[in-house]
Amino acid sequence: MSDDPIKVSEETCVGCQLCVKACPFDAIQMDDRLAVIDLTVCTLCGACVPACKFDAISMKQKEKTADLSAYEDVWVIAEQDDGVIQSITYELLGEGRQLADDLGMRLCAVLLGSGVSTQANDLIARGAEIVYLVDQPELAYFKDEPYAAVLTELVKRHKPNVVLCGATTVGRSVISRVAVATGAGLTADCTGLAIDPETKDLLQTRPAFGGNIMATILSPNTRPQMSTVRHKVFKEAEPDPGRSGEVLLQEVDPALLVSRTKRLKYVPEEDSIINIAEADFVVGGGRGLQKPEHFAILHELAEVLGGGVAASRAAVDADWIAYSHQVGQTGKTVCPKIYIACGISGQIQHLAGMSASDVIIAINKDPDAPIFDVATIGIVGDLFEIVPRLTAELRKVLGK
Amino acid sequence: MHFVVCIKQVPDKTDVKINPETNTLMREGVESIVNPFDTYAIEEAVRLKARVGGTVTAISMGPPQADAVLREAISMGVDAGILISDRAFAGSDTWATSYTLSQAIKKLGDVDLILCGKQASDGDTAQVGPGIATHLDLPQITYVRKIEEIEEGRIVAERLLESGYEVIESSLPCLLTVVKEINEPRLPSLKGKMAARKADILVWTAADLDCDPTKLGLDGSPTKVVTIFTPPPRGGGEILTGSADEVVPQLIERLKTLVVGNAS
Numbered sequence A: 001m002s003d004d005p006i007k008v009s010e011e012t013c014v015g016c017q018l019c020v021k022a023c024p025f026d027a028i029q030m031d032d033r034l035a036v037i038d039l040t041v042c043t044l045c046g047a048c049v050p051a052c053k054f055d056a057i058s059m060k061q062k063e064k065t066a067d068l069s070a071y072e073d074v075w076v077i078a079e080q081d082d083g084v085i086q087s088i089t090y091e092l093l094g095e096g097r098q099l100a101d102d103l104g105m106r107l108c109a110v111l112l113g114s115g116v117s118t119q120a121n122d123l124i125a126r127g128a129e130i131v132y133l134v135d136q137p138e139l140a141y142f143k144d145e146p147y148a149a150v151l152t153e154l155v156k157r158h159k160p161n162v163v164l165c166g167a168t169t170v171g172r173s174v175i176s177r178v179a180v181a182t183g184a185g186l187t188a189d190c191t192g193l194a195i196d197p198e199t200k201d202l203l204q205t206r207p208a209f210g211g212n213i214m215a216t217i218l219s220p221n222t223r224p225q226m227s228t229v230r231h232k233v234f235k236e237a238e239p240d241p242g243r244s245g246e247v248l249l250q251e252v253d254p255a256l257l258v259s260r261t262k263r264l265k266y267v268p269e270e271d272s273i274i275n276i277a278e279a280d281f282v283v284g285g286g287r288g289l290q291k292p293e294h295f296a297i298l299h300e301l302a303e304v305l306g307g308g309v310a311a312s313r314a315a316v317d318a319d320w321i322a323y324s325h326q327v328g329q330t331g332k333t334v335c336p337k338i339y340i341a342c343g344i345s346g347q348i349q350h351l352a353g354m355s356a357s358d359v360i361i362a363i364n365k366d367p368d369a370p371i372f373d374v375a376t377i378g379i380v381g382d383l384f385e386i387v388p389r390l391t392a393e394l395r396k397v398l399g400k
Numbered sequence B: 001m002h003f004v005v006c007i008k009q010v011p012d013k014t015d016v017k018i019n020p021e022t023n024t025l026m027r028e029g030v031e032s033i034v035n036p037f038d039t040y041a042i043e044e045a046v047r048l049k050a051r052v053g054g055t056v057t058a059i060s061m062g063p064p065q066a067d068a069v070l071r072e073a074i075s076m077g078v079d080a081g082i083l084i085s086d087r088a089f090a091g092s093d094t095w096a097t098s099y100t101l102s103q104a105i106k107k108l109g110d111v112d113l114i115l116c117g118k119q120a121s122d123g124d125t126a127q128v129g130p131g132i133a134t135h136l137d138l139p140q141i142t143y144v145r146k147i148e149e150i151e152e153g154r155i156v157a158e159r160l161l162e163s164g165y166e167v168i169e170s171s172l173p174c175l176l177t178v179v180k181e182i183n184e185p186r187l188p189s190l191k192g193k194m195a196a197r198k199a200d201i202l203v204w205t206a207a208d209l210d211c212d213p214t215k216l217g218l219d220g221s222p223t224k225v226v227t228i229f230t231p232p233p234r235g236g237g238e239i240l241t242g243s244a245d246e247v248v249p250q251l252i253e254r255l256k257t258l259v260v261g262n263a264s
């Protein structure tokens, strides 16, 4: 078929198999002495194209036709909860500063809310040169449709080059709508961002397949380039009250503030006063805890550290602890300064949610448990002896 | 009511391995499954049908072998499956995928509720659900853990947030993405399995959908994967062994600098 997005030329292919080795997805097989790409498996990542020494593989390329020069500035979508700017916003401003400097562009923040003009000044103190503020009673708390409609309008109005948003429940829900509505590329859950020095494109690196592989993604032909970023991946911008910037109040068409959904009730969760996604210290428990009551010893340790309690899916499935504590592929992602895994074997699905922690301490009876492959400090032993002892010692050290 | 479930075929994660020599994903012997999150969407649609009556259609965009996930959905009680499959869709990112799926849903006509999983386990983006809602100009409720009420033109659902949950009312049609807490997916019944085997899975190609070819596949995808690599192994660190009396003081020694002045 001539319209296949990737093709091997029958004339030029010599059957050397270099492309077979280069394919990360095992999508190329040899048929006699011709490389054949299985399009149902191929992701069009293009790894095989330069690998072929005979230029036999061609991939459809889009022309960079659109004029992208009108798109300037790096934007951070501020997230506020009940008027409180969330720490993810400061992390985005920290990273956004670097990108803006590399691009020679301004760093701007966008803040939606009601009665939040003082918070706009916090964003300036953290490095925003401009804050686009939309202050409307309808925007007091997060609502998918008006938030998405207003952000879409602002993107069209001011044409940013880069838009960063937190990979939070709220952030992911709204920015996906904005990206579709503006025709922008959106890369989820980035753990690394950089500017290509030649093309000035944003290089977005993210884990896929539950952290088994990393991919670097570009949006070369469209602007803005949008990314969501996980908690705790980047360092917060430090506040400096001496910084100056401009708050630009934005008027929007009232039609954009209409929502077809309505919040009837909001119930903050009682037992998760500490959001483990943001905590600096997280103590995780798995099947090794044996009983729900035993989570108490983890709560004690977490309390001494001022951190939160996490769990493996095995513990959640056994109903020992609520799902909101589950860490991993099908749960939350945490990135604390210290993660203490107690009685967790360390299956890949669990690691997907915590392996980016600064320091990992693993306590497990089984010296062959895979958790030890990622642990900064591993302790082979019985958690029921070690954890209470550790809690007591830490209490002394911390004078609690 | 007409319920539509969007389901994706993904590699069974527990099997995905990296070939340490070539740094590539090994697919041999890797089974394909229904994206685990989508099984909750299927189950919920089947339960809603039992509650208020109607039909459930499952749609999947993917290669011909994605037929299998539609049959699995039918074995769980879904009425019909439609496979959206064409070479022109190859290389679709979340923008193009949500566009293609939304054109297929338009073709279905009167749809009351669209259910998606929270995210796919291979891409982990959680972008396709809200993307479909945007293309179709529909309201959405993401991260739904419970449907409290549903009636003609109206739904009330609980959405899970990081800090708690909210109860949200929406007009119908509407799009939901669901989390694991919402239900316990059933195992297929014998009758279901037989229905699945016999079912005719409709296949729609690009020509069957009223779509703009520049918005499909690689052309319609603003994002482009440029490199794929294995994350550098974290590597195991130090291992401490011995009795609690021995190891805890050693651990404290190493932790002191990290904890003091940091813990609040």
Ligand SMILES: Cc1cc2nc3c(=O)[nH]c(=O)nc-3n(C[C@H](O)[C@H](O)[C@H](O)COP(=O)(O)OP(=O)(O)OC[C@H]3O[C@@H](n4cnc5c(N)ncnc54)[C@H](O)[C@@H]3O)c2cc1C
Residues within 6 Å of the ligand: A285, A286, A287, A288, A289, A311, A312, A313, A314, A315, A326, A327, A328, A329, A330, A331, A332, A342, A343, A344, A345, A346, A347, A348, A349, A350, A353, A363, A364, A365, A366, A369, A381, A382, A383, A384, B013, B014, B036, B121
């Ligand atoms: C699609 C899919 C998604 C998944 N998503 C997730 C996810 O998001 N999060 C997640 O965690 N899992 C997830 N899993 C499940 C994952 O594969 C594992 O089954 C799970 O993580 C195992 O939990 P565990 O380590 O607590 O239990 P186990 O594997 O049973 O390990 C218990 C460990 O405790 C140790 N132990 C026992 N007693 C003691 C003691 N007294 N002292 C010290 N150590 C002790 C044992 O040596 C063992 O290593 C997923 C699976 C699938 C298929």
Ligand SMILES: Nc1ncnc2c1ncn2[C@@H]1O[C@H](COP(=O)(O)O)[C@@H](O)[C@H]1O
Residues within 6 Å of the ligand: B006, B007, B008, B009, B035, B037, B038, B041, B059, B060, B061, B062, B094, B097, B101, B115, B116, B117, B118, B119, B120, B121, B123, B124, B125, B126, B127, B128, B129
């Ligand atoms: N190719 C596809 N076919 C059908 N549904 C899909 C497809 N890709 C994604 N979805 C739906 O969108 C959800 C989110 O996927 P993702 O944005 O890829 O994480 C999934 O749980 C599915 O319900």
